[in-house]
Amino acid sequence: MKKNDLIEHMAVRAGISKASAQKALEAFMEATAESLQKGNKVSLAGFGTWSVYERSARMGRNPKTNEPLAIPTKNVIKFKASSQLTNSLN
Template sequence: MNKSDLIDAMAADAGITKAAAKKALESFLGNVEKSLKSGNRVSLVGFGSWSVSKRASRDGRNPQTGETIKIAAKNVVKFKAGSELQNSVN
């Protein structure tokens, strides 16, 4: 399912227009992004939670040349599925 499929499904389930569903989805995604950028965790009980963790810099290897390279530190987004979502998939 891609973004437009999700918008179509949200509009059909909620009985709203596709434009309203798109606006709601973009608002949700924007607020999750804003919260993660400020270092907060986003948690939806039963569905899952998003958090940001720091990945330290490390040495890597260029697979073509075998040369050692330095990989910079960065922040990564992590998602942990909630128990209800996990159980529904299994």
């Protein structure tokens, strides 16, 4: 499902215009990004939780030259699906 498909689905299910659904989705995405940038978790009951964790620095190899290179520390986003969402798949 692409963003436009999601917006259309939200509009139909909520009985609102596509423009309103788009604004709501963009506000959700913006609020989620801002919260994660501050290091907070974002939880939606029945859906899942987004959190930020720090991936440690490590040594890697350039696949073309096989030379070792240092990969720096990096913040990454992790999503943990709720048990409700996971159970709905089976």
